[in-house]
Amino acid sequence: MTNGNYRRVVMVGLVVMGLPVLFSLxxxxxxxxxxxxxxxxxxxxxxxxxxxxxxxxxxxxLKDLRDRVVREENRSAEGDLDARGMNSCRGCHPDRAAFCDRCHDRASVRLDCFDCHKY
Amino acid sequence: MSGIAVLLCEGCELGSALDMGALTRLASGQQGVGTVKSVPCLCSEAGADVLRECASDEPSAMVLGACAARFMPLTTKDCRCRIERVALRELAVWSHEARHDETQALAGDYLRMGLIRALKSAAPEPDVREVERTVLVVGGGAAGIAAALAAAGAGYRVVVVEQGAELGGWLRETKRLPPSRAPYRDLEPSPLDSLVNELVSLPLVTVHAGATVARITGEPGRFEVELRTPGGTTALRAGGIVQATGFTPYDANRLPHLGYGDSPDVVTTFELERMLAAGPVCRPSNGQPARRIAFVQCAGSRDPAHLPYCSTVCCRTTLKQALWAREIDPDCEAYVVAKDLRSPGVHEAFYRRAQEDPLVFFTKGEVRRVKVGKSGSLSVEITGGLLGDDVELPADLVVLAVGMVPRASNNDALRELSDARAALAKGGPGQAAAEETIRRLEVLADTGTLGLGYRQGPDLPLDRYGFPDSHFICFPYETRRTGIYTAGAVRAPNDLEACCIDGQGAALKAIQAIEHAAEGLAMHPRWGDVAPPTFNLQRCTQCKRCTEECPFGTLDEDERCTPKLNSTRCRRCGICLGACPERIISFPDYSIDIVSTLVKSVPIPDEFEESPRILVFACENDAYPALEMAGLHRHTYSAYVRVIPVRCLGSVNVIWIADAMAMGYDGVLLLGCKPGDDTQCHFMRGSDLMATRSENVKQKLTQLALEDERVRIEYVAITDFSTLGGRIDAFVERIQEIGLNPFKDV
Amino acid sequence: MVPSVGDETTMVKRSPHRDSAPAKKPRPKRVVPDREVVRRLLGSGGDAMGQCMQCATCSAVCELTPDDAPFPRKEMLWAQWGLVDRLVSDVDIWLCHECHDCTVRCPRGARPGDVMAALRQACVSHYSFPQGLARAAAAPAGLVWIVLASAALLAAASIGWDATGVTVAELTGGGTRIAIPFWTRFPHGLLIALFLTVFAFDVAVLGLGMRRYWRALSATALSAPTRATPNAWGQSLRAALGRIVWHDDFASCQHEARRRFGHGLVVYGTVGLMVVDLWVVTARQNPLLSGLVYPLGLADPWKLLANLAGVALVMGCVMMGIERLRRRERWFPGGKWSGLEGVRRAPSGTYGDWLLLGLISTVVLTGFVTEGLHLFRVDELRYAAYAAHLVSVTTLFVVLPYSKLAHLAYRTLAFLFVERYGLRRRAAVRAETAPAASCAQPKLSPQEVP
Incomplete structure (x- = not known):
């Protein structure tokens, strides 16, 4: 690599480092x-x-809850909270897109059934 | 006997470049010539047949006009007659223009010269007499023991003369040695005991301990030796002599700036050797352990004011002692201050071994002085190294690595002293000067080593460093006294290994000298030359030039100062022949007359032909082979030159130059070996003598109104062959500028 | 005239006032070898330094050495003698970029390149505190303790935070900005506080070391300045930073030409990560941000930059590591080197060299592994990987001022010093004065700056 090329590469690198700031702005x-x-x-x-x-x-x-209820058959804890199950979340937070997915998408968290229902 | 047989080879372009018919006619017309044959190729099978056939006719001599004998042997033992090779190929055809009149003339002249040599050389008579097959070894150190073992091993009687009470020399002081075998890392015990045991067990060996040599007379093969032994004197005969008298350490008292004498804690490597052998190293001043040992390398060595040379061994001794001291006391530190550390050859590995020890510290630098503090503390002041220009290194013990001084007697001074004594005894003029000389040199009175009864002094001539001189690379062990060879540290600063090799080499040389003496053959460099010089003593004027100028002390004098030849001392250099103003010295195949005839045999073109003739006397040791090599490599040069090989520049008698100038040659070029302090002359003095004589010649030329530039000396080494032609051409050009010799038509 | 190599010391010590004031002769300087220093150098790359015979081949082939007091020849001697005072006040050790042109040419296999590395390590150790930590950072055995201590520190911080009763929420920040910790045992506030403390410690150690080093440089080298008036600070700093930014000094390296690129990748990868870090650390105060400030999604420009920088770092480390391992084969093809067994070992790097590469690679690789495990939702392992990542980062920060990584401070300082006082590189001098100088200064290996 010649000296000039090297400097060009370094300059490209420095520009790349500035790009996220630009995007954020x-x-x-x-x-x-x-x-x-x-x-x-x-x-x-x-x-x-x-x-x-x-x-x-x-x-x-949620995973603890799953373990207790599904694997240990212990539905006694925390009052009748267990009776409500996962779906009960949706009772208070009906807008999945605005309540769950927005954050999950932003953080690259992709959930599917088997993240919980496995083994 | 059928006259001289002449064979001309036509191979290697000779036949095409020269007019062979003309050469054949030229040879046939010469005096004493029998058959002349031209052969297509002398080195072929057919050529060999012709040679054998010619030889079977038993000619008085054979002249082979072919190539140089150096490059192509042609004759065999079948050819019993004298053989003259004329190197037409190298000297004429390959170095000059083909089919040219001048080249043809040149070849003709060389052929004519060969014929003259063949005609004029007499059959030499070897001086064969009884010899004593005993080698006298002077000095019983490492080299002496090695020489004695080698000579005895070859079946010769050996007499070892050791001045000490026991054999061993310095080796007796040395308990451990630097490594001598791969991987060159570990110290080794001294091999002295096994060497001495082996030596004394040999029936052929006689050891005289506590003895010195009182006097040696005679010549190789027939030395008469007189020893001073504890019980009186012993006389014996010896054929060859090995001088292995070793060395003495340089006197550290002459190095006051290094603190020697100021403090007991400044010692030499030789003193440290004893301290190490005795156990832990302590400071002599107070008995405290020496934890910081500073080694000062080149103490007085490589110093024009002291020893100008390198003793080669001191650095390794220091490495050894540093490692030894570290082995005894692993907590001690060793500092080595050196101009540069020299551990030649494979011993570099030992240096590296020492470098692996992190507590052996090395630095380059010059030691300005060793400072002794009030309390006896020592510090070494160093300059010129990377530690800085002005640093001091505190030390408990300072060790001076002093060099080796050869233990050889000063021949010239001893001779001067004995001459002065003789003059004083004889009386007459110059008494005061003699007395002064005696006063000056009396201190040397009993320092003789060999006590030679030679005209030129009682010991071996020394070189400028005090070593018995010889060409120490090309002719090791040789001295300027035939049959006496040096070995070990007296020859050159040597370590144990080199001493042992030296001892063997010198012993073999001594044996060779004995065997050559038995057959009347010369020693180096004219190996096997049969004929010693003869003296026409009726005409001798007792001028003593031959006895003085002989480099080898061959000639003694009788009471009337006439030269007395000791034939086996002679090396056949011909310097006496060159020296003699009366021209009474000659060899059967090399004499004033033969060379004069050669000089005169060349037809000199008259002044209108514009063809100058330059006579070249070329020393046969380097210059003549260089000319032949120039031809072999087809380097061309002027065809006006006529080259006559001589045994040495010193063997050129000025009458030949005078003859040449009178004949009408336009210039004389003398080619020989380099003179001076590091002379390359194979006979040591020849070039120096010629330089002096040529000054006289030039004066003569000036008196004759001739330009002194017409005689020139060029110094040539054998490796100079590629430039030699150019140098010859330059001389020829200069002569042409000056103009032709005005004496041509006289 | 070619100055003879023997003149080096003379020239170093030359004083501009010599002519005007011959005055009195200074007392000779005492030389006392320090075997402890020698022992340490032998163990940190200088194992073959004793083989140096002062032939000056190294100084002759070096393109970075100044002409008037060339290295590394004099440093080799000082190292052999353990002359610590001279070694730690020598600016030249930092001008060397460890390209090993000297090592390749050394006829004795003394590996001057490695010795210079050992000297730099010794310099760093000498000026840093506490000395115990410096010694630990310089040896493999010490590394174990530092790793354990780092792990303990992290554990203590985690437990200690738990004990104080501060909630995750409090440590993570709140309001409209959502910040989700990777592992609730290490909320971001805790990590930021922890690493800022360690970073402050690094800055203190390095700062003090640099201060001491600058004083030592000024005291010795400036007693014989090669230039009467120093350059301005701004100009010197610009020039020094220029050398770092463009990696100019690496360019004259003959035998490891690719190292300029590898080192550049590591440097700029690190800078990239630092920029991202700065963004993340300040996220909760950043007026540009709202909502979820971290974790960052894969498509986030900052995340992209971070991953790119991480890849660059790993690539740079691998490049340099491979170059280092292949030195033996490249420089001594067919294993053809003379000399004694063990003496001419291939210069495949000292402990300090590998520690740095290893640590950086570990930090980046554990980071990538953690990221991957997170993306693929392997919850059981991702905390372990994250723990390893945190421990390696802590270790890196702890050893930073004591290890080869400290070169980022000391070398910068050395650049600043030589730029301020006008000590010139040979290659730069030649480039400026060519071709006239090329006649005046015959070189063993004429080589143009690529």
Missing amino acids: VDYARGAEGEPFLAPAKPDTACILESAAMRYTHMTF
């Missing part, structure tokens, strides 16, 4: 601000955990 300028990122739950409903905690732990929470 464009994104900001297009403006999704103000609108809440996730759709709120139905009014007058109570979440099974505090909402912030639910954000970080719903993945494990």
Whole structure:
């Protein structure tokens, strides 16, 4: 690689590093601000955990729930919460696209049935 | 006897480049010539048949006009007569223009010269007498023991003379040695005991310990030796002599700047050797362990003010001692300060072994001085290395790696002293000068080693460094006294291995000298030459030039100063012949008359032909072979030259030059070996003598109103063949510029 | 006139005031070998340095050495003698880019390139604190302890956070910005706090070392300045950074020409990752962002940059590693080298060299593995991979100021020093003065800057 080519490659690299900033600015300028990122739950409903905690732990929470109910046949814990099952989430959060997928899509989390229903 | 047989070869372009018919006619017309034959190719089967056929007719001599004998042997033992080779191929055809008148003339002249040689050379008579097959070895150190073992192993009686009480020399002081065999990493024990045991067990060997040589007379094959032994004197006969008197360490007292004498903690490598053999190394001043040992390399060596040469061994000794000291005390550090560390050849591996030890520290640098502090502390001041220009290295013990001084006697001084004593005893003028000389040199009175009863002094002549001189690469072991060979550290600074090889080599040379003496043959470099010189003593004027100028001390003098030949000392160089103003010295096949005839045999074209003639005397050791090689490589040069090989530039008698100028030659070119301190002359002095004589010749030329440039000396090595032609052409050109010799038509 | 190599020291010590003030002779400098320093150098790449016989082939073939006091010949001698004072105040060790042109040509197999690396390691160790940590970073045994300590540090942080009763939410931030930790045991706030602390420690150690080193340089080298007035700071800094940005010094390397590219990939890969890190660390304060600030989706430009930079890093490391392993074959084809067994070992890199490559590769590869496991939802393993990633990152940060990685500080400093005081590279001098100089300075291996 000649000296000139080397410098060109380095300059391309530096430009590439600046691109995300550009994209972020464009994104900001297009403006999704103000609108809440996730759709709120139905009014007058109570979440099974505090909402912030639910954000970080719903993945494990749901799997724990699955284990207890399906694998240990233990439906006693936490009152009758188990009776509601997974579908009960949808009771309070009916807009799947705005409540689940939006975040999942952004974070490249692709869920299918077998993520839970396996082994 | 059927006269001289002449065979001319037509191969290798000779037949096509020369008019062979003309050459045949030329040869047939010469005096004493019997048959003349022209053969298509002398080196073929058919040629060999012709040669054999010719030889069977028993001609008085054969002249072969062909190629140089150096490149193509043609004759066999069947040819018992004298054979003259005329190298027409190299000297005429391949180095000059083909089918040219000048080339033809050149070839004709060379052929004529060959015929004259064949005609004029007499059959030599070898001087065959009884010899004593005993080798005298002077010095019983490593080299002496090796020489004695080698000579005894070859079946010769050996007498070893050792001045010490025991055999061994310096080896006795040395308990451990640097490695001598692969992988050249580990110290080795001294082989001395096994060597001595082997030596004393041999029935052919007699050892005289505590003895010195009082006097040696005679010549190779017939030396009369007188020893001073503890019990008195012993006389014996020897055929050859090996001088292996070794060395002494350079006197460290002459190196005050290195602290020797100022502090007991500054020692030489030789002193450290004893300390190491005794156990842990301590500071002599206070008995404390020496933890930091600084080695100062080249202490007095490679220094014009002290020893100008490198002793080659000291660096390895230092490596050995550093590793040895580290082995005894693994906590000690060794510092080595060297101009550059020299461990020649495979011993580089040993240097690398020492470098692997991280506590042996090396640096380049010059040691400016060794400073002794008030409390006795030592520091080595170093300059000129990468440690800095001005650094000091604290040390507990400083070791000076002093060099080796050959233990050889100063022949010239001893001779001067004995001459002065003789002059004083005789009386007459010059008494005061003699007394002064005696006062100056008396200190050397008992330092003789061999006590030779030679005209030219009692010991071997030395070179500028104090070693008995010879050409130490081309002619190892040779000295300027035939039959006496040097071995070991007296020849060159050598280590044990080299001493052992030296001893063997010198012993074989001594044996060769004995056997050649038995058959009356010459030694190096005119191997096997049969004929010693003869002296027409009626005309001798006792000028002593021959006895003085002989490089080998061949000639002694009787009371009237007439030369007395010791034939087996003679190497046949002919320097006496060149020296003699009365021209009374000659060899059967090389004499004033023969060469003069050769000079005069060349027809000189008259002044109108514009064809100059340049006479070239070429030393047969390097210059003449170089000319032949020039021809072989087809380097061309002027066809005006006529080359006559001579035994040595020193063997050129100025009468030949005078003859040439009188004959009408336009110039004389002398080709010989380099003179000077590192002379390449095979007879040591020939070129120097010729340089002096040619000055006289030039003066003569000037007196005759001739340009002194007409005589030129060129120094030629055998490797110079590719430039030699150019140098000859340059001389010819210069002569043509000067003009032709005005004496041509006289 | 060709200056003889023996003149080097003379020229180093030449004072511009010599003529005006011959004055009194200075006291000779005492030379006391330091066997402890020698022992350490022998163990860190200088095992064959004793074989140096001061022939100066190395200095003659080096394109980076200045002409008036060339390296590495003098450094070889100083290393053999363990002259630590001179070695740690020598700017030349950082001008060497370890291209090993000298090692290839060394007739003794002393591997000057590796010795210079060992000297740089010694310099870094010398100026850093605490010395215990510096020693641990310089030896394989120490690495085990550093890894264990890093793991313990992370575990302690995780447990300690749990004990304080701060919630994940508090450590992760909230409001309209959603930030989901990869592993709830290590919320981002915790990691940011932890690594900022370690980073501050690095900066402190390196900063102090650089300060000491600069003083040492100024004290020795500037006692005999080669130029009367130093260049301006701004100009010097620009020139120094230019050398780093364009990798100019690598360009004169003859035997490892591809290293310029490999090193560039690693450098710019690291810079890319640092940029992304900066974005992520500041995400919760960044006015441009709202909603989910992390994790980043695969299509996110920042994620793309991060992955690209990671690939560049791994590629660079692999390139350099392969070059290093193939040196023996490339430089001594057919294994034809003379010398003694063990002495002329192939220069396949010192421990410090491999530690750096290994650590960087481990950090990036564990990161990629973690990412992959996350994408494919292999939950059981992804935490293990993430733990390994965190431990390797912590280890890298801990050893940074003590390892070869410290060269990013020391070499920059050295560049700044030589640019400020006008010490010139041979190649640069030749490029400027060619062709007249090419007659005046015959070289063993004339080679143009590619």
